[in-house]
Structure formats: C-alpha cells, structure tokens
Amino acid sequence: MIIMNKINLKKTIVKKMFDAHSSVGLAVGAIMYLICLTGSLAVFYPEFERWEQPNVAEYNEFSSSSVSQAYQEYLSKVEVPEKSVYVVLPTAEVPRAHLSDGEQEWWLNQDGTLGESIRKPWTEMLQELHVQLHLPKTLGLVIVSFFGIMLTHLVISGVLTHSRIFKDAFTLNWGGTGQKQQIDLHNRLSVWGLPFHAMIAITGAFFGLVSILVIIAASAFYDNDREALIADIYGEEPIITNAPALNVERSFANMAIADKQATPIYIVVQNIGSEKQFIEIAATLPQRLIYSEIYQFHADGEYIGQQGMANGPIGRQAVYSVYRLHFGHFGNVAVKLVYLVLGLALTYISVSGINIWLNKRGRVDNVNYLWCGFVYGTPLALSASLMASIYLSISAYWSFWLTLIFCLVIARTVKNLSKIRTTLLMTTAATLLTTIIGYTLIYGKLVLIPAITTINLCILFYVIVMVLHSRQLRRRDKIMAS
Amino acid sequence: MQLVAMIFFISSAAVCIGLSGIEFGSVYFLCILFILSCLLIFITKKSTTIQLLPQRNSPPSTPWSRKKKVKFLYYTLALFFLCGLCGVVLTMTLARLLIDSLSTQLAFSALAFPVFWALASVWLSCTDKLLRTSIMMTFSCALMFGGIFIL
Numbered sequence: 173m174i175i176m177n178k179i180n181l182k183k184t185i186v187k188k189m190f191d192a193h194s195s196v197g198l199a200v201g202a203i204m205y206l207i208c209l210t211g212s213l214a215v216f217y218p219e220f221e222r223w224e225q226p227n228v229a230e231y232n233e234f235s236s237s238s239v240s241q242a243y244q245e246y247l248s249k250v251e252v253p254e255k256s257v258y259v260v261l262p263t264a265e266v267p268r269a270h271l272s273d274g275e276q277e278w279w280l281n282q283d284g285t286l287g288e289s290i291r292k293p294w295t296e297m298l299q300e301l302h303v304q305l306h307l308p309k310t311l312g313l314v315i316v317s318f319f320g321i322m323l324t325h326l327v328i329s330g331v332l333t334h335s336r337i338f339k340d341a342f343t344l345n346w347g348g349t350g351q352k353q354q355i356d357l358h359n360r361l362s363v364w365g366l367p368f369h370a371m372i373a374i375t376g377a378f379f380g381l382v383s384i385l386v387i388i389a390a391s392a393f394y395d396n397d398r399e400a401l402i403a404d405i406y407g408e409e410p411i412i413t414n415a416p417a418l419n420v421e422r423s424f425a426n427m428a429i430a431d432k433q434a435t436p437i438y439i440v441v442q443n444i445g446s447e448k449q450f451i452e453i454a455a456t457l458p459q460r461l462i463y464s465e466i467y468q469f470h471a472d473g474e475y476i477g478q479q480g481m482a483n484g485p486i487g488r489q490a491v492y493s494v495y496r497l498h499f500g501h502f503g504n505v506a507v508k509l510v511y512l513v514l515g516l517a518l519t520y521i522s523v524s525g526i527n528i529w530l531n532k533r534g535r536v537d538n539v540n541y542l543w544c545g546f547v548y549g550t551p552l553a554l555s556a557s558l559m560a561s562i563y564l565s566i567s568a569y570w571s572f573w574l575t576l577i578f579c580l581v582i583a584r585t586v587k588n589l590s591k592i593r594t595t596l597l598m599t600t601a602a603t604l605l606t607t608i609i610g611y612t613l614i615y616g617k618l619v620l621i622p623a624i625t626t627i628n629l630c631i632l633f634y635v636i637v638m639v640l641h642s643r644q645l646r647r648r649d650k651i652m653a654s
Numbered sequence: 655m656q657l658v659a660m661i662f663f664i665s666s667a668a669v670c671i672g673l674s675g676i677e678f679g680s681v682y683f684l685c686i687l688f689i690l691s692c693l694l695i696f697i698t699k700k701s702t703t704i705q706l707l708p709q710r711n712s713p714p715s716t717p718w719s720r721k722k723k724v725k726f727l728y729y730t731l732a733l734f735f736l737c738g739l740c741g742v743v744l745t746m747t748l749a750r751l752l753i754d755s756l757s758t759q760l761a762f763s764a765l766a767f768p769v770f771w772a773l774a775s776v777w778l779s780c781t782d783k784l785l786r787t788s789i790m791m792t793f794s795c796a797l798m799f800g801g802i803f804i805l
Contacts, residue, residue: 192779324772344699364691367684377768404757459675487761510685
C-alpha cells in the first residue's frame with residue numbers, strides 16, 4: 173500500500189513537473205530560440221567585426237608610444253573629451269587596435285594615428301538582438317535576463333520530469349518521420365549539456381537582474397549608496413587630485429615590472445584632461461577566468477596598485493569570472509567552437525521542445541505555419557540583414573525585422589509546412605551565397621586574408637548544410653505522406 | 655563497469671585540471687564530456703524507418719475565459735516579482751547565515767539568486783493552490799527581509 177502510494181506520488185510530481193516544463197517552455201520558446209541562436213553566433217563577434225571591415229590595417233605589435241600618440245590625436249580631435257577613454261590593444265583574434273570614448277570609436281594605425289571610424293552594423297545588430305532584443309537598453313536587458321531565469325526553471329523542471337534520465341542516457345532513435353529522433357535529441361542534448369545550459373542561464377540572468385539585488389543590499393547595508401556597494405565588490409578607484417601630465421609609456425614600463433605574467437588587453441585614461449586623471453591597464457593572466465586584472469597608475473605612470481580582481485576577496489574573483497565564462501572568450505578558438513556547438517544545441521532544444529508539443533496536438537493550423545516561418549525565417553532574416561548592410565547600407569535592424577515579418581506573412585499565406593521550410597531554407601542559402609559573391613567583388617584581394625577566408629568558408633559550409641537539410645526534410649515529408 | 659566509468663570520469667577531470675588549472679580545466683572537462691557523450695550517442699544510434707507517435711487529437715483552441723486570463727496575468731507577474739523577490743531575499747539570508755565577509759556574501763547572492771528564483775518559480779508553477787503558495791511566499795519574504803537586517 174505504501175509502495176503504491178509512493179509510486180502514485182512520484183507519478184503526480186512528474187506529471188506536474190512535465191506540465192510546468194511544457195507551459196513555461198511554450199511561453200518562452202520563441203524568444204529563447206532568438207536569444208540562443210544570436211548568442212551562439214555572437215561568440216564570434218570579434219571575427220565578424222573584422223569581416224565587416226576587412227580594409228583596416230592589421231598588426232600584432234602596438235608600442236606604448238603609439239598608445240600615447242593615439243591619446244594626443246584624440247584630444248586634438250574632440251572638443252570636450254569623454255570621462256573614460258579606452259585604447260584596446262591588438263590580440264591574436266583581432267590583430268588591430270582601436271580607441272573608444274564610449275560615444276565614438278576609431279581603428280588605430282600602427283603608429284597610433286586615428287584611422288577609419290569603426291563600422292560594424294550587422295555585428296552590432298546581432299549583439300543587441302542577443303543582449304536586449306532591440307528594445308530600450310535597460311528594459312531589454314532585464315527581459316533577456318529574465319529569460320535566463322526561465323531557462324534555469326526549464327533546466328530544473330526538465331531534470332525532474334525525466335524519470336529515465338540514466339536508463340536513456342545514450343539512447344537515440346534516428347530517421348523515419350523524425351518525431352522520435354526529435355524527442356531523443358531534445359532529451360539527450362539537454363541532459364549532457366546541462367552544466368553548460370545552467371551556467372549560461374545563471375550568468376545570463378546575473379547581467380540584467382543583479383540590479384534588484386544591488387537595490388536591496390544597498391538599502392540594507394550601505395545606506396542606499398549603490399556606488400559604495402559596487403566598489404566593495406569590484407574594488408575602489410583611487411582618489412586623485414592635482415594629477416600630473418599624461419605619461420602612458422612609463423605606466424607600461426612599470427606594468428611590466430609589477431607583473432611579468434600579465435598580458436595587457438586595454439588601457440583606459442579615467443577623467444582624461446582633468447586634475448583627477450589616472451591610468452588603468454587591464455591585463456589577462458594565464459589560466460584565469462577573470463575578465464582581467466586592473467593595474468592602476470598615476471597619470472605620470474607611477475604605479476599605484478592592482479584592483480584585486482585576481483587576488484582580492486574570493487567573491488570579487490567569482491563575480492569577475494562571469495563574463496568570460498558566458499561569452500566563451502578564454503583559451504583558444506577551440507573553446508569558441510565548442511561554445512558554438514553547445515549554443516546551437518540549446519537553440520535546437522528550444523525549437524524541438526515546441527515541435528514536440530505541436531506534433532502531439534494532432535492537428536496542423538496557423539500556429540504550426542507561423543512557428544515554421546519563425547524558425548526558418550530567423551536565419552533568413554539574419555542573412556538578409558547581412559546582405560543589406562554590405563550591398564545597400566540599409567539599417568541592419570530594419571532589414572532583420574522586416575524580413576522576419578515577411579517570412580511570417582509568407583508562412584501564413586502559403587499554409588504548407590513542407591513548402592515553407594524548403595522555400596525559406598533555399599532562400600537563406602541563396603542570400604548567403606549572393607552575399608559571399610558580392611563581398612568578394614567589393615573587397616577583392618582582401619578576402620584572401622586567412623581570417624576572412626575562414627569566415628567565408630564557414631558561410632559556404634552552412635549553405636551546403638542548408639541544401640542537405642532541405643533534401644532531408646523532403647525525404648521525411650514523403651515518409652509522412654506514405 | 656560503473657566503477658570503471660567512474661574512475662575514467664574522475665581521472666579525465668583530473669587530467670584536464672592538471673593541464674589547464676582548476677578554472678579552465680573544469681570548463682574544458684565539461685565541454686569534452688558533452689562532445690564525447692554526443693559522439694557516443696551518434697555512434698550507438700538506432701536507425702528506424704517510420705516512427706509514428708501517438709497524438710492527443712486535442713480540440714481546437716477556444717478564446718480564453720476571463721478567469722483564465724486573470725490567472726495567466728497573475729502567474730506572469732508573480733513569476734517575475736514575487737518569485738524574484740523571494741529568490742533574492744532567500745539567497746541573501748542564506749549568505750548572511752553562512753558567510754562572514756560582506757563582499758563575499760554579496761557575490762554569492764549575485765551568482766546564486768537566479769537558482770533560488772527559478773526554484774521559487776518551479777514551486778509556483780507546480781502548485782494547485784496558487785493563492786495559498788503566493789501568500790506563503792510573501793510571508794516568508796517579509797520574514798527573511800527582516801532577518802537580513804537582524805543577522
């Protein structure tokens with residue numbers, strides 16, 4: 173009797189979890205797909221930035237005198253300088269330096285003179301779609317972070333729903349109509365990618381929603397002084413008065429003495445041109461996930477100390493490690509590729525979750541057509557905005573949303589799943605192929621730069637995958653019809 | 655067999671951590687685990703010709719009643735505000751109880767609150783008694799909020 177009760181209780185819990193998992197999954201699935209797909213691609217944003225402006229000088233060495241020259245050029249160019257002015261140094265993935273004041277950005281020539289303004293419309297569109305869904309910044313960030321919470325919810329309820337988690341750990345039924353294959357892949361990818369998905373969800377939620385915690389903690393412990401709280405977590409800035417003239421070269425020389433293992437990634441002059449100005453150099457440390465350690469200097473280059481990101485309180489180190497962990501920007505290119513695969517796996521999970529529900533409904537209506545149009549229309553919209561930003565200099569934002577809406581209208585009008593899929597897939601392939609051809613014609617020999625060639629080859633590979641996938645879908649449709 | 659798998663599992667984690675340090679190594683290990691398991695799944699996959707799954711034949715959807723609309727709106731708001739507050743306050747109370755340094759308490763809270771938020775939302779979405787659970791959550795929130803100041 174007790175055993176029977178236990179079995180019934182377990183069944184009830186699993187049933188409730190399953191209902192919670194499916195209702196939340198259905199509510200957030202579409203936006204989750206958008207966030208996951210753009211996030212997977214955004215791992216490669218430095219490479220896309222290079223691809224969008226291939227005609228910028230590339231180099232691996234950028235001397236401290238060039239940095240100094242860049243600041244002089246900046247000060248002579250702008251009338252009122254911004255508070256913080258950054259010079260981001262060349263790295264292996266982006267072998268070009270740039271200067272940014274938060275409002276404007278320029279590429280830098282190797283001698284430190286200002287080059288072209290940075291123009292990366294498509295990459296910017298992609299990043300903003302992932303981070304804020306093209307909504308006003310704070311609102312968008314909070315909403316996207318809330319989806320991080322919902323992803324954590326789905327991870328937890330998904331695990332509790334899965335009663336055969338260990339028994340079926342390696343089971344995959346492949347082929348046929350693809351329905352069973354879809355369920356198996358949804359479950360297997362979710363289970364094995366669980367640590368990654370949980371990490372992405374938690375770190376993603378952290379970015380936008382930590383402000384709630386800041387408000388409560390500031391009122392509880394810091395007399396509503398939020399800046400004091402942030403300084404306590406991330407470390408304080410030095411208080412400078414009567415700052416001497418700027419000497420960037422000396423700060424770099426002192427930096428090399430202070431920490432031999434550190435690799436500088438950017439330098440920032442805070443309060444530039446004022447009596448409070450000082451220098452900060454951010455540098456990565458080997459085998460550390462922290463975004464960077466920050467070394468502080470007086471304006472004349474005299475060493476003040478480090479902010480303690482690498483050796484400060486454990487909490488500070490943990491919080492500052494969140495960024496690289498979420499973006500996948502550590503180690504080498506293999507890590508980025510793995511992040512791409514894991515991100516695409518999460519994208520597949522988002523789509524297959526809704527597909528499973530749609531298949532179980534036992535009917536095909538407008539929801540199916542619109543969902544199909546949305547899933548296959550998003551890559552087309554991304555491709556179309558890429559093409560538009562290269563050929564026509566049309567806003568990448570408008571071209572993305574207009575194409576997506578167009579795809580939904582087409583899907584609603586055609587009312588044939590097989591036709592919608594094939595048409596959108598083949599149009600995506602054609603758009604990308606046209607983009608590559610046009611890009612080659614516009615930039616000529618520059619496409620031979622290894623990094624640019626690699627991206628072009630990846631796009632071509634994706635085109636082939638699209639064509640093959642289209643054939644596979646046609647085969648499945650035939651089986652379904654029979 | 656399970657013992658061999660466990661030994662292999664632990665030793666590969668140790669190799670990754672030994673080669674790349676605890677931070678990179680643990681991430682590399684989890685990534686490799688995913689890739690290898692996916693490979694194994696694809697190698698051992700079973701090919702079938704036709705797989706027709708049972709369908710529910712659910713009736714066409716009808717417009718939502720007023721009660722259902724109100725419930726949906728309440729659920730959405732509670733998921734964001736009530737569960738959010740509950741998650742944040744619970745994390746901070748736990749941090750106050752378990753950790754000494756204030757900055758580490760805050761860092762722990764910042765990284766752990768999404769989990770507690772999600773747990774609260776799982777609880778809310780599973781319960782049949784939505785109102786009673788919400789009242790319990792509100793009450794415990796008030797209690798823990800007071801606790802943060804007292805501790």
